[in-house]
Amino acid sequence: MKDILLLGAGNIGEMITALLCETGDYAVTVADRDEAGLARVGAIEGATPLKLDLSDQSAVADAMKGKFAALSAAPYQLNSIIARAAKEAGVHYLDLTEDVASTRLVKELAEGADSAFIPQCGLAPGFVSIVAYDLTKKFDTLRDVHLRVGALPQYPTNALQYNLTWSTDGLINEYIKPCEAVVDGVLCQVPALEELETISLDGMTYEAFNTSGGLGTLAETLEGKVRNMNYRTMRYPGHRDVMKLLIQDLGLNERPELLKDIFEHALPLTTQDVVIVFVTITGQRGGRLMQESWSRKIYSRDIAGRHGTAIQITTASAICAVLDLLAAGKLREKGFVRQEEITFDDFISNRFGANYMFQGDDQRNGVA
DSSP states (O other), rough: OOOEEEOSHHHHHHHHHHHHHHHHHHEEEEEEEEEEHHHHHHTSTTTEEEOOOOHHHHHHHHHHTSSEEEEEEEGGGGGHHHHHHHHHTTTTEEOOOOOHHHHHHHHOOOOSSSEEEEEOOOOTBHHHHHHHHHHHTTTTTEEEEEEEEEESSSSSSSSSSBOSOHHHHHHHHHHHSEEEEEETTEEEEEEEOOOOOOETTEEEEEEEEEOTTEEEEEEHHTTTTTTTEEEEEEEOHHHHHHHHOOOOOOGGGHHEEEEEEEEHHHSSSSEEEEEEEEEEEEEEETTEEEEEEEEEEEEOOOETTEEEEEHHHHHHHHHHHHHHHHHHHHHHHHHOOOOOSSSSHHHHHHHGGGGOOOOOOOOOOOOO
């Protein structure tokens, strides 16, 4: 049994705890200062709650000592502290961040480390990069790599066509920060909320637009090998225009805490959600211009003894699968590990990764 320190007892942390403890292969200590969150995870058999200030690097490092790995499900602003603590404690480090600056710091900390540093282990960045990189191997040369992901309510009822399904801080961060892309062969930054496009899948129409962080390290990995590559978030039509009004026209990009208050006051949470993954690669193969796509819809369902939202299931399953592969010796155990180093076959055949392919009687499988 491997000892794990999980930092963050929020919705994603709770699902990670339930998935890992259900196997009997991991002893999970969950650290947070939120007593309500700790009470929820403390009710999971095999989990040990630990009240801890995650902004205290020394205390976090002490809690990590002797553990196999530290998993961060904390707000992205805390990952720099947690990653430094992991370097100090000499343990493997995994996180879920979409924040570009945090990932750059993790990469720096990984230099010369005796443990693995694996950021961006969630849905996007994370699984979507694994899918995309696997598809690129089918081509002689690449032209376009398009990654599209949406975490959406099944039954939207407001003007935003949206409900809160994951971290509000993370949502605002990806709507405000610049986005990495490869344009005409050059790695560059493009503005968030721009380059609006329409996508039709399974008879449904969605819009997609630039958001920050979704490409992860794939932009660096494929720079010089692809003409155009971008990541865009999928939403129901009309969402982007309202967000531009709030963030740009009303200037709430300069007041993110106010925007967070508005969202959390006005947008209800939902447990009835769907995650959409849609990746398309275009390039040359055998002297012909070809296209390959991979798409999936994952719905909320009962899992690990509780009802899991689609975003909980996909995010938690991804980091648990990466941890499993690391524990099994299928990933490098030192230095910086990119998501695209994980093979699609290893991921999807893993007991946690298989949740991306779940086919239940009540599952809506319009996209396969």
